[in-house]
Amino acid sequence: MKVIKFGGSSLASATQLKKVFKIVQSDPERRFVVVSAPGKRNAEDTKVTDALIKYYKEYTSGQDVSASQDWIINRYQDMADELGFDAKSIAKIAKSIRELASLPIEDNDFLYDAFLAAGEDNNAKLIAEYFTHQGLSARYIHPKKAGIFVSAEPGNARILSSSYDRIEELRNSDEVLVIPGFFGVTEDNQICTFSRGGSDITGSIIAAGVKADLYENFTDVDGIFAAHPGIIHNPHSIKELTYREMRELAYAGFSVLHDEALLPAYRGRIPLVIKNTNNPDHPGTRIVLKHTGETCPVVGIAADDDFVSINTSKYLMNREVGFGRKLLQVLEDLNIRWEHMPTGIDDLSLVLRSRELTPIKEEEILRQLNHSLEVDKAEIEHDLSIIMIVGENMKNHVGVAATATAALSERNINLAMISQGASEVSVIFVVKTEQRNQALQALYDAFFRN
Incomplete structure (x- = not known):
């Protein structure tokens, strides 16, 4: 059925x-x-x-x-x-x-x-x-x-x-x-x-x-491509993805x-397939709970624009109990959602979508960081994009991140930040938007063409 x-x-x-x-x-x-x-x-x-x-x-x-x-x-x-x-x-x-x-x-x-x-x-x-x-x-x-x-x-x-x-x-x-x-x-x-x-x-x-037994989602493309076809020339189509991989992409x-569409089917353990109305005999891309066979460490590379980063530095930040909570409270009070939180010993950045901010909110954030949290340095960086490499099998392969950073370095692409969760399903690279297409091409070449 x-x-x-x-x-x-x-x-x-x-x-x-x-x-x-x-x-x-x-x-x-x-x-x-x-x-x-x-x-x-x-x-x-x-x-x-x-x-x-x-x-x-x-x-x-x-x-x-x-x-x-x-x-x-x-x-x-x-x-x-x-x-x-x-x-x-x-x-x-x-x-x-x-x-x-x-x-x-x-x-x-x-x-x-x-x-x-x-x-x-x-x-x-x-x-x-x-x-x-x-x-x-x-x-x-x-x-x-x-x-x-x-x-x-x-x-x-x-x-x-x-x-x-x-x-x-x-x-x-x-x-x-x-x-x-x-x-x-x-x-x-x-x-x-x-x-x-x-x-x-x-x-x-x-x-x-x-x-x-199956949820078929018919669109106007032959399934899902490993990268955006508007940026990467003739990217290969993906035969199979897990729900976690699809959610990340x-x-x-x-x-x-639609990313919210994955949840009911995922909870119901229903396989999903993306197919093309204009080419219905093409097998499309199946989305399943677990891969049914061998797969590459990276299955797809995605990019998205319109991010900003709130960057803070404070000497001995790691010894100050409650600093992270206080910083997040500033955003919560302004009804702002954040996406990623790369950290160092004395540095903490919050990456969020630019639509969350207004000039007035930016001014208030900086005021509270400087006066209430008494940080040494606070700035808001605009015009950022995220590049995400995705694959559940990455955790079983050594050197995936090294391959990615080397590919970006060879193209003279400066990384603003790197973020990876404990699940190791994805690695996120933050770059200036003007270098987004070059970064996507470099990563695609490294993992798929080479």
Whole structure:
């Protein structure tokens, strides 16, 4: 029994929907289909989700929304026309889109979520009807009826553990169930979305809930590459990753799979495979609990930008009880999250994402470091990137870090910091953003081309 999820690019047009139907029809074990909102048909096109955001802004600011309503409705109508069938669901879709403009604006924390979720919800209605028209026994099911109950956290919903018993009942259905991704329903019956890209999360939740044998996540690429193909020319694709490896790579910029989507499938011990809608016969990349065979020490290299570092120095810092706690308390009081903490005897750095800081917060951090913690030196360094080499097998190989640092040294790339956890699944190098591409190329050459 398989759960299968399709992203927006796989559902953008009639041509793509025909491919999706063939994929689902080709395997009777594909019984649960999770869908995203329609993506772009071409570079100049607009995603339905982006059109819904525009519609929301017009509605909440008192502007005329009729043009946005018509565009979104016609987007679904165009797909039905291209598919060549008279979709009865279009009337329901049109009603659903227009009714968004009747929802209360004041004191409605879930209004934005209701607008965003309409893209996935209405697409699922159309796709279920198309499958049925093509002779496949299929049915649309709303997340509420599917049992996807979530916490009341707009834009950041989390599945309630009690939901899984309800979701398991879906196993009893004889039809292919088409489920909209990206959102669930609170216990107070409010639409509440997962974080952006959350259709991956829905697929993972359904897979764990129905105890699927496999969760297939269809995108527009042949699996996962060992490095970013926009930076590295023709990087090789990865056949197999563990969940821990994928989590590390997703954190550091691998956007093929939403990183939060890994958790339900990981806890449910469900294997996951990334496949290509446009090339469904390609084996893709499997994500499993443990490697099934021999693997290289480094399976992938990721890079991510927009980091800053808060650097502190204080003589005899290591002898001062509570210094680290006091420093972290400064950040907590300012509601700032940190990512990494490289340390020395008298030095401590905190690496965080630049979006966490504002000029006012930076000024307050430096003031408290200098006056409350009485450090000898404090500075905030901007324009940093992290490069991460990942592989669970690194701990069994001597010299991985040495190979990496030698490769960077040969290209005259200066390392601001190095960080490695006790698990040895990854090593993080912090470099200036202007040297990020060179560093990524150097590491890829060292571990894959040489």
